[in-house]
Amino acid sequence: MAKKKETKEIDTSTEDKIKEAARVVFHKKGYAATRTRDIAEEAGINLSLLNYYFRSKEKLFEIIMLETMGVFVNSMIGVLNDEKTTLIEKVEIISHRYIDTIKEQPEIPGFIAGEIRNNVGNVLEKIPVSQIINNSFLVKQYKAEVESGRIKNVSHIQFIMNVLGLILFPFISQPLIMGGADIKNNEFNDMLEQRKKLIPIWIEAMLKA
Amino acid sequence: MAKKKETKEIDTSTEDKIKEAARVVFHKKGYAATRTRDIAEEAGINLSLLNYYFRSKEKLFEIIMLETMGVFVNSMIGVLNDEKTTLIEKVEIISHRYIDTIKEQPEIPGFIAGEIRNNVGNVLEKIPVSQIINNSFLVKQYKAEVESGRIKNVSHIQFIMNVLGLILFPFISQPLIMGGADIKNNEFNDMLEQRKKLIPIWIEAMLKA
DNA sequence: ATATTTTTTGGTCATTTGATTAAAATATTT
DNA sequence: AAATATTTTAATCAAATGACCAAAAAATAT
Numbered sequence: 001m002a003k004k005k006e007t008k009e010i011d012t013s014t015e016d017k018i019k020e021a022a023r024v025v026f027h028k029k030g031y032a033a034t035r036t037r038d039i040a041e042e043a044g045i046n047l048s049l050l051n052y053y054f055r056s057k058e059k060l061f062e063i064i065m066l067e068t069m070g071v072f073v074n075s076m077i078g079v080l081n082d083e084k085t086t087l088i089e090k091v092e093i094i095s096h097r098y099i100d101t102i103k104e105q106p107e108i109p110g111f112i113a114g115e116i117r118n119n120v121g122n123v124l125e126k127i128p129v130s131q132i133i134n135n136s137f138l139v140k141q142y143k144a145e146v147e148s149g150r151i152k153n154v155s156h157i158q159f160i161m162n163v164l165g166l167i168l169f170p171f172i173s174q175p176l177i178m179g180g181a182d183i184k185n186n187e188f189n190d191m192l193e194q195r196k197k198l199i200p201i202w203i204e205a206m207l208k209a
Numbered sequence: 210m211a212k213k214k215e216t217k218e219i220d221t222s223t224e225d226k227i228k229e230a231a232r233v234v235f236h237k238k239g240y241a242a243t244r245t246r247d248i249a250e251e252a253g254i255n256l257s258l259l260n261y262y263f264r265s266k267e268k269l270f271e272i273i274m275l276e277t278m279g280v281f282v283n284s285m286i287g288v289l290n291d292e293k294t295t296l297i298e299k300v301e302i303i304s305h306r307y308i309d310t311i312k313e314q315p316e317i318p319g320f321i322a323g324e325i326r327n328n329v330g331n332v333l334e335k336i337p338v339s340q341i342i343n344n345s346f347l348v349k350q351y352k353a354e355v356e357s358g359r360i361k362n363v364s365h366i367q368f369i370m371n372v373l374g375l376i377l378f379p380f381i382s383q384p385l386i387m388g389g390a391d392i393k394n395n396e397f398n399d400m401l402e403q404r405k406k407l408i409p410i411w412i413e414a415m416l417k418a
Numbered sequence: 419a420t421a422t423t424t425t426t427t428g429g430t431c432a433t434t435t436g437a438t439t440a441a442a443a444t445a446t447t448t
Numbered sequence: 449a450a451a452t453a454t455t456t457t458a459a460t461c462a463a464a465t466g467a468c469c470a471a472a473a474a475a476t477a478t
Contacts (some may be wrong), residue, residue, distance in 0.1 A: 014455080014456085028326075029241075029326075029327060030239070030241065030323070030326075030327070031242075032238075032239065032241035032242035033240075033241035033242075033327055035434085035435065035436085036435075036436060036437085037434095037435075037436090045456085046456060046457055046458080047436090047437090047457095048437085048438080048439090048456075048457070048458085049455080049456065049457090050436095050437095051436080051437060051438075052455075052456080055437095056436075056437075057435095057436065057437090107326075110322060110323070110326055112385070113319060113322065113323070113381050113382065113385070114239070114319070114322070114323040114326070116384050116385055117237075117238075117239075117316075117319050117323070117384070118238060118239070118242055119384075124384060124385070124388070128388065129385050129386065129388075130385070130386055130387055130388030131388070133386065154403070154407065155400065155403070157386070157387065157396075157400055158400060158403065158404070158407070160386060161378060161379050161382070161386065161400075162375065162411070164378070164382065164386065165374045165375055165378030165379070165382070166371065166374055166375075168378070168382075169370060169373070169374030169377070169378050170370050170374070172322050172381065173322065173370070173373065173374070173377075175325050175326070175328075175333060176321070176322070176325055176333070176338050176339070177338065177339055177342065177366070177369060177370065177373065178339055178366065179333070179337065179338075179339030179340070187366075191364065191366055191367060191370075194363070194364070194367065195367070198363065198367070201418050202371070202414075202415040202418055204418070205411075205414040205415055205417070205418035206411040206414055206415065208414070209410050209411055209413070209414035223425080223426085244464085244465065244466090245465075245466060245467085246464095246465075246466090254426085255426060255427055255428080256427095256466090256467095257426075257427070257428085257467085257468080257469090258425080258426065258427090259466095259467095260466080260467060260468075261425075261426080264467095265466075265467075266465095266466065266467090
């Protein structure tokens with residue numbers, strides 16, 4: 001497990017190289033399809049080092065999974081519970097922030113969706129997304145708006161599904177709906193930029209429809 | 210390989226039992242996480258029979274994958290190219306039909322999304338969803354509506370993403386957003402029923418927003 | 419009833435895969 | 449520099465896994 005390593009290294013430590021390689025490969029292929037040898041090769045290290053630093057494939061995966069969920073959840077938590085922004089302002093912020101964040105690692109939505117199905121590391125218990133959402137100020141706010149009649153009487157779950165769906169679905173369905181991949185990569189990018197602005201407008205229209 | 214089997218059997222043939230078991234297990238766990246022994250057990254047959262009837266795990270998977278994509282695509286193709294229905298009518302039909310169909314096999318969206326990422330059987334070439342959509346009458350219709358100014362000038366890709374995302378995303382994200390699973394299964398079901406009616410209304414509002 | 423074909427079974431093989439170990443190489447401390 | 453601790457390597461293990469095969473069982477044809 002490496003006691004210490006005080007040399008302020010310029011190139012990353014072996015441990016970090018492995019973790020970064022694991023992130024890349026796990027995100028791309030998922031837990032089951034990933035071989036520890038794939039990770040070792042991607043990291044350019046000896047296979048034994050993976051077990052030396054992380055004990056097992058599963059342990060390493062759990063670390064990656066929790067960190068990935070962190071990226072996903074942490075960027076949201078603050079916004080959800082901000083008592084100073086309106087509903088639509090929250091949608092604007094989330095829309096922009098998520099699309100920007102995930103653009104840099106577009107495999108994340110598919111990765112999370114895929115791995116939560118088989119639920120390898122029991123992540124759902126460790127990071128209870130559902131509770132985080134339901135206990136958020138956003139939901140209170142939403143219910144108040146419904147109460148006051150300013151928006152239609154529709155379950156807040158529907159609202160959450162719509163916002164997240166509009167943001168995340170393109171990343172998940174891109175290969176299916178936009179064909180091949182890299183040929184029209186610019187087109188996909190332009191689409192995402194547009195969506196950052198359009199999603200809040202769409203959501204607002206839906207709330208009143 | 211079985212030349213024939215004329216006995217009009219009440220219980221399904223071995224071949225069909227294997228295929229059905231394969232469908233269930235593949236849909237639930239995906240290609241990589243599925244062991245041929247899982248399928249054999251689910252089907253209640255000897256492991257060798259799987260290879261006897263289907264040559265290999267991969268061959269069997271391709272069959273299931275193509276059939277699954279068929280369920281997904283075929284139910285859509287007719288509607289997409291119906292020249293007698295309006296845009297919104299199409300959305301209504303697709304929304305109802307898809308949600309009803311997929312409710313019976315809710316793993317399908319996650320399965321397709323997950324397997325197309327690793328693209329095991331090169332399905333995207335065999336069933337070019339992207340082309341089917343782009344060559345459809347629906348897209349022509351959409352562009353005409355944009356042209357006439359009756360709906361906002363937004364790429365048809367955005368429109369497709371929105372319709373499919375609103376329909377399919379709940380199935381993919383259910384465990385994440387609605388927590389555990391079966392506890393609130395009724396709630397999920399009610400939500401879907403609502404969505405069948407709401408999605409066309411929402412889409413219409415979005416088109417004009 | 420006998421022969422032939424088809425289906426099913428149990429056993430086994432070769433490969434892959436996650437993990438371990440002992441020793442070598444490198445770094446750190448004394 | 450010697451001693452100690454750490455990191456890295458190569459070789460190997462055991463379990464899992466997809467596939468195969470020869471013989472038994474069942475079904476079909478003669």
